[in-house]
Amino acid sequence: MSRKVLVVDDEAGIRAALSQLLEYEGYEVRQAANAVDALxxxxxxxxxLVFMDVKMAGIDGLEALKRLREQDPxxxxxxxxxxxxxxxxxxxxxxxxxDFFEKPLDTDRILVTLRNALQHLxxxxxxxxxxEQVKSRFEIVGASYAIKALTDRIEKVAGTPARVLITGENGTGKELVARAIHNQSPRAKKPLVEVNCAAIPSELIESELFGHLKGSFTGAVSDRAGKFEQADGGTLFLDEIGDMSPSAQAKVLRVLQDGVVTRIGGSRTISVDVRVLAATNKNLEDEIAAGRFREDLYYRLNVVPLHVPPLRxxxxxxxxxxxHFVAQLTEREGVTPRAFEPDAVALLSRMxxxxxxxxxxxxVERLLILANGSRVTVQDVERLVGRASAEPSALGALGTIRTFEEFKDAAERAxxxxxxxxxxWNVSETARALDMPRSNLYKKIERYALVREA
Ligand SMILES: Nc1ncnc2c1ncn2[C@@H]1O[C@H](COP(=O)(O)OP(=O)(O)OP(=O)(O)O)[C@@H](O)[C@H]1O
Ligand SMILES: [Mg+2]
Known part of the structure; x- marks a missing residue:
């Protein structure tokens, strides 16, 4: 597609010369002899791009420029x-x-400016x-009560310097939450540095976090700043914190207490201003009980707990x-845009x-790639999504229910x-939504021994 240029000048000779030059260079050119026509x-x-003469009869070039930028900033x-x-x-x-040119026009300069301007475009x-991609990639999508409560808390905590411990099962969106906190915080323009504590071998994690001096261990070929230093002024996200070695835990605790790091092999302390966010899919209280995680570090990190509930x-x-994922994935080359039929979405929602x-x-990606027709149908979902993830009956094994009474109880419980x-598990909200007195709901919770999952 050739680029389009508009030439505005009240002198026909200049218009013609400029147009000819630009057309020769492969641009698509149109002309206007005054400001009104130009707009x-x-x-x-x-x-x-527009080339515009300053001195024109009627509305002059500067005024036309002003109006044009109002029309299209x-x-x-x-x-x-x-x-x-x-x-x-x-x-x-x-x-x-x-940019700004003077007559007589210098051909080379015009072409260079044009190229630069188009590159700039x-x-x-x-x-x-x-x-836009980044924004949509990091957007937390969801309208459930749980997600709204979560995004509310993110908003509240983002503006403060508080440490946050994000918990939740695999794939629930913990990293997304960490990014949201950073992006909404006053530190957003400074780096968000991420350390995956599970992915780094335990003998390297300390050098990774605190940096090292040349020669402090085999392989330390030069001085290196650690992640704490890199995150100075910004946010450090300690992902999978439950997998951090005990000695690294002790050192992280020290940094959190004193606000200074010491590179491995060094003695000089370097002060750092870092907000720490941590995430784990482990239950850290269990890890503490088992002696694998330091309780004092847990309390330091868990100033504000954020739990991301599982999708089910x-x-x-x-x-x-x-x-959201259909839109996101089909923007990528090679993934055919296909709409999901409501039945197909309903089946996915039950899994x-x-x-x-x-x-x-x-x-969703697999379905977009492998579905046959122009739409993803419920048959596609049945055919292409592993049965293993299909939800067992919400009532549990129906086979074990013998009487109608038992069935009704099981249904009410579910x-x-x-x-x-x-x-x-907000009982007041639930009672209101069910139009049921709160005391009644409490009784039923007790009767059916309903408990909140960990
Ligand atoms: N609410 C959401 N809205 C949009 N995308 C989401 C949402 N939650 C998660 N995702 C997407 O799902 C994927 C997994 O999310 P993320 O990596 O944040 O999970 P995680 O909890 O850190 O997982 P893990 O425990 O495995 O590290 C990412 O592609 C993320 O963008
Ligand atoms: Mg993660």
Whole structure:
């Protein structure tokens, strides 16, 4: 697709010369002889760049520039002047002109400017796409009570310097939560440095976190700053903190207490200003009881706990997540856009999802790639999604139920349990949603021995 340029000048000779040059270089060119025509032509033609004469009869170039930028704040305009004074150039720049030329026009300079301007445009578009991608990649999607409560807490905690411990099963979105906290915090412009404590061998984790001096151990070929130093002014995200070795735990505790790090092999202390976020899919209280995690570190990290509930406890989010992933995945080359039929989404919403949101995302991708027709149907889901993840009957094994009374009890129990989960075990909210007195709901909770899962 050739790039489009609009040439605006009241001198026919200049218009013709410039147009000829640009057309010869492969640009698509249109002309306008005055400001009014230029504004109209701009709207019709949608050029990538405008060359505009400053001195024109009627509305002059500077005024036209101003109006054009009002019409499209992203317009890229290069001004041309017969008698360019510094003053006009300054004024044009203030009005948002991309560049400024003087007559007589120098062909080479025009072409160079044009190329630069177009490159600038491409970069701008690229940055915008990337920014949108990043935004959608890090957006926390969901309308369930649990997700709303979570995003509320994220908003509250983001502005504070408090440490946050994010817990939840695999694939529930813990990393996403950490990014959201950082991005909404006053540290957003500073780095978010991530350390996956489970992926780094225990003998390297300390050097990774605190850095080292050259020669302090075999392989330390030069001085190196650790992640704490790299995150100075920003946020350090300690992922899979439950897998950190005891000696690293002791050192992290010291940094959290004193706000200083010492590189391995060094003696100088370096003070760091770092906000620490941590995440784990382990139950750290169990790890403490088993002697694998330091209790004092746990209390330091767990100033604000954030729990990300498993997907099966917020099934209302599944249709939204499916739509989100379809949009996200089909933006990528090679993935055919296909709509999911409502039945197919309903079936996905009933499944168990032990791998949580990550598993759902992978499944949506698989369905988009492997489905046959233009739409993903319930048959595609049955055919392509492993039976293993299909939810067993919500009532448990129906075979063990003998009487109608037992069946009704089992049904009521399952129903209440699912509603309590939906409202994150907020009994008042659940009672209100069910239009049932709270005391009544408490009685039923007791009667059916309903307990919140860990
Ligand atoms: N609420 C959500 N909205 C949109 N995308 C989500 C949501 N939750 C998770 N995801 C996506 O699911 C995938 C897994 O999320 P993430 O990596 O944050 O999970 P995790 O809890 O850190 O998993 P693990 O314990 O395995 O490290 C990512 O692609 C993430 O973007
Ligand atoms: Mg993670």
């Amino acid at each position: 109209a032509e701009y709207a019709r033609f949608g050029p990538d 992203r317009a890229v305009v290069v001004m041309i002047s017969g008698h360019g004074t510094i003053q006009t150039a300054v004024e044009a720049t203030q009005l948002g002109a991309y 491409e970069l701008r578009d690229e940055v915008r796409t990337l920014r 406890e917020r099934r209302e989010d599944i249709p939204l997540l499916v739509a 168990e999802w032990p791998g949580n949101v990550r598993e759902l995302r992978n499944t 129903f209440l349990l699912s509603k309590l989960r939906e409202f994150d």
